[in-house]
Every structure is written in structure tokens, then in C-alpha cells.
Amino acid sequence: MKVARLYDAADIRFEEEPIPKVGPGEALIRTRACGICSGDVMGWYMKKKAPLVFGHEPAGEVVEVGLGVTDFRSGDRVFVHHHSPCFTCRACCRGEFVQCPTWRTSRIVPGGMAEYFLVPKENLSGDTLQLPADLSFADGSLVEPTACVVKSLRKSGLQAGERIFIIGLGIMGQLHVALARHAGAESVIGADFVPYRREKALQLGADLALDPTQGKIEDQLRDHTKGEMAEVVVVGPGSIEAMEFGIRCAAKGGTVVFFTTSTPEAMLPISPYYLYFNEIRLIPSYSCGPNDTRDALRLIREGVVTAEKFITHRFPFSALHEAYRNAAEARDSIKTLVEFL
Ligand SMILES: [Zn+2]
Ligand SMILES: [Zn+2]
Numbered sequence: 001m002k003v004a005r006l007y008d009a010a011d012i013r014f015e016e017e018p019i020p021k022v023g024p025g026e027a028l029i030r031t032r033a034c035g036i037c038s039g040d041v042m043g044w045y046m047k048k049k050a051p052l053v054f055g056h057e058p059a060g061e062v063v064e065v066g067l068g069v070t071d072f073r074s075g076d077r078v079f080v081h082h083h084s085p086c087f088t089c090r091a092c093c094r095g096e097f098v099q100c101p102t103w104r105t106s107r108i109v110p111g112g113m114a115e116y117f118l119v120p121k122e123n124l125s126g127d128t129l130q131l132p133a134d135l136s137f138a139d140g141s142l143v144e145p146t147a148c149v150v151k152s153l154r155k156s157g158l159q160a161g162e163r164i165f166i167i168g169l170g171i172m173g174q175l176h177v178a179l180a181r182h183a184g185a186e187s188v189i190g191a192d193f194v195p196y197r198r199e200k201a202l203q204l205g206a207d208l209a210l211d212p213t214q215g216k217i218e219d220q221l222r223d224h225t226k227g228e229m230a231e232v233v234v235v236g237p238g239s240i241e242a243m244e245f246g247i248r249c250a251a252k253g254g255t256v257v258f259f260t261t262s263t264p265e266a267m268l269p270i271s272p273y274y275l276y277f278n279e280i281r282l283i284p285s286y287s288c289g290p291n292d293t294r295d296a297l298r299l300i301r302e303g304v305v306t307a308e309k310f311i312t313h314r315f316p317f318s319a320l321h322e323a324y325r326n327a328a329e330a331r332d333s334i335k336t337l338v339e340f341l
Contacts (some may be wrong), residue, residue: 120305
């Protein structure tokens with residue numbers, strides 16, 4: 001089978017390797033679609049993991065199941081989560097699935113950017129979901145990114161009637177817009193440098209999309225909210241500057257979600273005095289667990305998230321390099337999907 005192995009952001013190679021053998025409790029999937037994630041194009045992050053067959057937003061068709069598998073059979077259309085927890089450890093019992101040691105070590109083999117991939121036992125029993133007949137593989141590829149936003153909003157504590165400010169309107173920012181609107185936010189405000197993305201956010205239900213070139217965004221937000229700012233601020237970019245902006249944009253008693261990691265070396269200067277008297281919570285939200293993927297699939301079924309709304313570019317697997325460039329440029333695009341025919 002053909003796989004795409006990343007050695008560096010600028011060095012992705014098509015390679016041939018054997019189709020994985022299926023063991024007891026496992027399944028082999030023929031990949032039909034796989035999204036390119038914002039994380040996949042974060043150069044320093046991928047370099048740490050390289051070489052690897054990247055792609056963790058796959059949907060496909062079961063072609064073979066191992067001994068003892070009864071929940072799936074050949075021909076089933078599925079979403080597969082690339083990580084799955086054990087459901088029994090201390091972290092799992094608290095619902096902190098991403099902190100489960102099994103979640104960290106379980107993974108699909110070799111990855112989503114391959115013609116076939118193997119689903120280990122944990123992932124198959126723990127977080128592989130049947131795609132209903134009315135959903136496409138492209139819809140299925142949106143389960144994982146949507147689930148990350150389900151988790152982020154859950155951790156943010158966003159309540160109906162509150163104001164949310166979303167910094168960065170790439171795919172994850174746009175999903176925050178749609179899900180916050182669906183959750184009954186009173187006001188949804190975004191900010192992004194790219195006009196196309198601001199326009200898209202308005203189409204998806206944002207009330208306002210701020211342009212950072214038109215003055216400091218915290219000043220713009222202050223003007224638009226009569227000084228009240230936002231009860232929930234989601235910081236999309238992993239830059240210290242964006243995190244600092246985010247803290248200044250939070251209302252008193254508000255919550256700031258750090259949705260993307262910084263580099264390991266970066267340090268964030270914060271004023272405990274400011275946080276204390278304004279009672280501002282800082283909440284990191286990393287990836288998602290099996291509870292979030294189930295909620296995400298429900299939202300996709302309800303039409304809150306659909307491939308039609310969010311996937312702006314589709315490329316065949318053979319044009320992967322072009323797809324990767326398109327996602328990395330992050331200009332007039334929202335979600336880039338790779339399709340396998
Ligand atoms: Zn992702
Ligand atoms: Zn666990």
C-alpha cells in the first residue's frame with residue numbers, strides 16, 4: 001500500500017509498505033478520507049514526531065476484522081479515533097481521558113495518510129464509531145476536530161446567554177463559532193487577519209469578526225462590548241502574544257481557553273494580581289476523548305457541522321503535497337481534506 005511519511009514539513013514522501021496484518025480484536029480499514037489538522041502543519045511540532053505517517057482525522061471502510069470482533073464487520077463505514085483510553089485508570093474515572101497512559105500510547109497503524117490502516121483493539125472497542133448512512137466519509141473526517149471543540153467549550157463552562165470571543169478563525173475557530181452559536185451564546189465574536197475567514201465566520205453565525213489590522217483587538221472588543229469584554233475567550237494560536245491578548249479580552253470572572261500549545265521553551269508572563277482580582281481562569285484544552293467524539297457525531301448528524309459548511313478544499317491522495325501546502329498557507333481556506341478513491 002501507499003503511505004505518506006513526513007520527515008519534515010517540506011519533506012513528505014510517498015512510500016510503499018505492506019498492508020498491516022490483523023490480529024485478534026483488531027480491524028483493518030480502507031481509508032476513504034482524512035483531514036489535515038492545524039497541528040499537522042505546525043512545523044516544530046511535527047519535526048519532534050518525525051518521521052511519521054501523519055493524519056489523525058480518518059474515516060473509512062472496514063475491510064477485515066480480527067478474531068473476537070463482533071461490533072464491526074467488513075463493509076462498515078466508520079470514524080476511527082487515533083487515540084483511545086483504557087476507561088478504568090484513575091484519569092479515565094475522572095473523565096480526563098487524554099491523560100490516560102493508554103490514550104497516549106494507543107494509535108492507528110501507520111496513520112491516516114495511508115491507503116489502509118490498522119485499528120488496535122483499544123481504539124476499535126473504545127472509540128470507533130459507525131457512520132450513519134446519511135453521513136459521508138468527509139462528514140466522518142470532521143468528528144475528531146469537532147470533538148476537540150466540544151471538549152474546549154465544555155471545559156470553558158460557556159453558558160447560554162454569555163459572550164464568547166474567538167481569536168483565530170481557521171477551522172478550529174470556525175467550529176467554535178458554530179458550536180457556541182448552537183449552545184446558545186448570546187454573542188459570538190471572532191478575530192482573524194484573513195478577510196475570507198472573517199467573512200466565513202459571519203456566515204457561520206458570528207455576530208462580529210474583528211480585523212486586527214484596524215487597531216488593538218482588545219480595544220476593539222472593549223468598544224463593541226461597552227467595556228464588558230467576553231465571559232469566554234478562546235485563544236486559537238499557540239503564540240504567547242495571542243495568549244496575552246486573550247487574557248486581556250476576558251470579562252471579570254471569565255475564562256480563557258488555551259486551545260493550542262506553545263513551543264516547549266516559551267514562557268508566558270502573567271500578573272497573578274490581575275488574575276486574582278478579576279478572577280480569571282486559564283483553562284488549557286488538549287485534544288479530545290471518547291465522550292467528545294460521540295457528542296461530535298451527534299452534532300454532525302444534526303447538521304450543526306457538515307462537510308459542506310467547513311471543507312473548502314478537497315484533494316486526491318496523489319495530490320497530498322498540494323493539499324498540505326494549501327493547509328499550511330492558511331489563507332482562503334478553512335478545512336483541507338484528502339480523499340482516497
Ligand atoms: Zn486534529
Ligand atoms: Zn485510562
